[in-house]
Amino acid sequence: MNKLNLLSLALVAALPTSAYAELKISGYGSLIAGKTLGTVNDPLNPGQTRDEILTADFYDVGQYDNDITFKAESILAVQATYSFSPELSMTAQLVAKGVDDFSPEFDWYYVTYQATDNLSFMAGRRNIPMYYFSEYAEVGYAYPWMRPPSNLYWWQVTQFDGAHVMYSFDIGDYSSTITAFYGNEYSNDNVEMLYYDKLYGGSAQTVNEFWTDITGFNWNVSGDWFDLRFVYFQNDRDRETIQQDGSINPYTPFSQTFIGVGGSATLSDFTLLFDMNFVEYDDAVGTEFPTYLVSLVYNWGDFQPYIAYSKADHERTKVPTEDLEEHYMLSYGVRYDFLPNAALKLQYDDFVDQGHEPTGWAYHGDARAISFGIDFVF
Amino acid sequence: MFNVKPFNVMKVCMLITMFCLFTPTFVLANVSIIVHPSNDSSFDKASIKKIFLGKSKRFSNGKTAILISADHSDPATSEFNSKVIGKSSSQIKAYWSKILFTGKGTPPQEMSSNGEIINAISSNPDAIGFISADAVSDSVKVVATF
Numbered sequence: 001m002n003k004l005n006l007l008s009l010a011l012v013a014a015l016p017t018s019a020y021a022e023l024k025i026s027g028y029g030s031l032i033a034g035k036t037l038g039t040v041n042d043p044l045n046p047g048q049t050r051d052e053i054l055t056a057d058f059y060d061v062g063q064y065d066n067d068i069t070f071k072a073e074s075i076l077a078v079q080a081t082y083s084f085s086p087e088l089s090m091t092a093q094l095v096a097k098g099v100d101d102f103s104p105e106f107d108w109y110y111v112t113y114q115a116t117d118n119l120s121f122m123a124g125r126r127n128i129p130m131y132y133f134s135e136y137a138e139v140g141y142a143y144p145w146m147r148p149p150s151n152l153y154w155w156q157v158t159q160f161d162g163a164h165v166m167y168s169f170d171i172g173d174y175s176s177t178i179t180a181f182y183g184n185e186y187s188n189d190n191v192e193m194l195y196y197d198k199l200y201g202g203s204a205q206t207v208n209e210f211w212t213d214i215t216g217f218n219w220n221v222s223g224d225w226f227d228l229r230f231v232y233f234q235n236d237r238d239r240e241t242i243q244q245d246g247s248i249n250p251y252t253p254f255s256q257t258f259i260g261v262g263g264s265a266t267l268s269d270f271t272l273l274f275d276m277n278f279v280e281y282d283d284a285v286g287t288e289f290p291t292y293l294v295s296l297v298y299n300w301g302d303f304q305p306y307i308a309y310s311k312a313d314h315e316r317t318k319v320p321t322e323d324l325e326e327h328y329m330l331s332y333g334v335r336y337d338f339l340p341n342a343a344l345k346l347q348y349d350d351f352v353d354q355g356h357e358p359t360g361w362a363y364h365g366d367a368r369a370i371s372f373g374i375d376f377v378f
Numbered sequence: 379m380f381n382v383k384p385f386n387v388m389k390v391c392m393l394i395t396m397f398c399l400f401t402p403t404f405v406l407a408n409v410s411i412i413v414h415p416s417n418d419s420s421f422d423k424a425s426i427k428k429i430f431l432g433k434s435k436r437f438s439n440g441k442t443a444i445l446i447s448a449d450h451s452d453p454a455t456s457e458f459n460s461k462v463i464g465k466s467s468s469q470i471k472a473y474w475s476k477i478l479f480t481g482k483g484t485p486p487q488e489m490s491s492n493g494e495i496i497n498a499i500s501s502n503p504d505a506i507g508f509i510s511a512d513a514v515s516d517s518v519k520v521v522a523t524f
Contacts, residue, residue: 337468340450
């Protein structure tokens with residue numbers, strides 16, 4: 001990367017500005033192995049036991065069971081950014097995931113136009129800026145844990161094709177950025193939704209999941225010792241569950257709103273990370289998902305021991321149903337920055353399913369898992 | 379109000395001394411922030427920090443800053459990160475990795491020798507960098523030393 005940069009810097013210096021062109025290659029990756037530690041009574045097949053299953057990546061259905069695997073959440077990504085001019089650039093990320101047998105796909109591609117110092121536009125395929133860690137959820141090097149708590153980062157749609165407008169300004173000593181975004185995602189052959197269909201005994205050919213008119217904003221404020229982010233967006237939801245005979249299950253479309261506040265604060269040697277979110281459907285039963293996460297990290301030289309608690313709940317406000325999906329995860333681990341661009345991580349997760357078993361809402365089942373590996377950037 | 383016995387004071391002093399002995403202290407050269415001699419912008423620790431975190435894009439003279447960093451093996455890097463930014467080099471790398479891989483900015487360019495850094499800064503009116511204070515030469519302007 002350095003040599004390439006030097007070369008391009010030299011080129012930039014040597015050429016007139018009209019011929020401005022620069023290519024930058026960078027990347028990130030995680031090589032992580034893990035397994036669960038025991039067996040549980042299968043919540044969907046009473047009387048039977050099965051391996052504990054910890055879903056590390058809901059979107060891609062990357063899971064750990066009793067057999068150690070590298071495939072659940074290992075990832076390698078290469079990013080190329082080509083600058084046509086100081087204002088205009090194009091970025092693409094080629095991402096290979098263990099869950100896809102490392103077959104590479106262009107997961108991100110977008111153009112960026114820096115109109116002024118404070119105003120920029122992006123258009124293309126990116127992660128939906130949902131949770132505090134959503135945009136860089138796969139960049140393991142960027143946070144202390146093995147992964148952002150997967151029982152919150154559980155949505156079947158994480159990316160979209162859209163447009164973003166970003167405006168930065170200072171509020172006193174604080175830096176602030178407001179990002180407005182709009183986009184759509186037509187997720188054909190949705191992996192997570194097909195997994196649920198099979199889990200509940202279905203045999204659908206495929207499930208197509210549609211999130212349309214995704215419209216919202218983020219507001220980020222940061223100072224010397226803290227970073228705070230608000231998010232609001234809404235979108236329309238629709239789904240096609242296509243059976244083997246080609247018939248499509250009836251489905252009632254609805255709209256959802258997502259609001260949240262998350263951030264980090266560093267006080268002395270401790271960093272507090274938190275994220276609180278609330279998702280609401282305008283469906284017939286009044287579905288709501290309140291979720292939150294809180295984590296404390298101790299910055300001890302090259303070591304960052306941490307603890308994280310994340311809780312997800314599922315409620316219906318328009319019908320008298322109390323117990324649906326509900327779970328929490330308690331994770332302990334340590335990150336060790338053993339090289340300037342690589343970190344070793346070890347994490348223990350205790351996933352506790354508090355869902356309502358008789359109605360099938362305890363479908364995850366309890367799980368205890370160990371995972372370890374390396375996150376790196378280049 | 380407090381009846382402090384000399385014995386206790388001594389004990390406390392001993393404890394503090396022991397604590398200091400066992401706390402690693404790194405004695406390193408100071409780090410100097412350098413710019414092109416023609417750059418007449420004003421700098422203080424807060425403005426340097428904002429520039430190197432990508433939160434300010436311009437110098438007070440209105441020009442867009444071009445950031446140059448020593449590489450990770452240079453002690454000046456950890457010195458700069460801890461004294462000016464207040465974070466470890468790994469924390470800074472993690473900070474930039476979320477910005478870089480979400481397309482919201484570009485980290486400072488790393489250069490591997492003092493000569494290279496001085497060369498780049500002395501030949502670019504808008505560049506800013508840092509090097510070990512004892513490696514400074516006349517071809518660049520020191521705006522602060524920490």
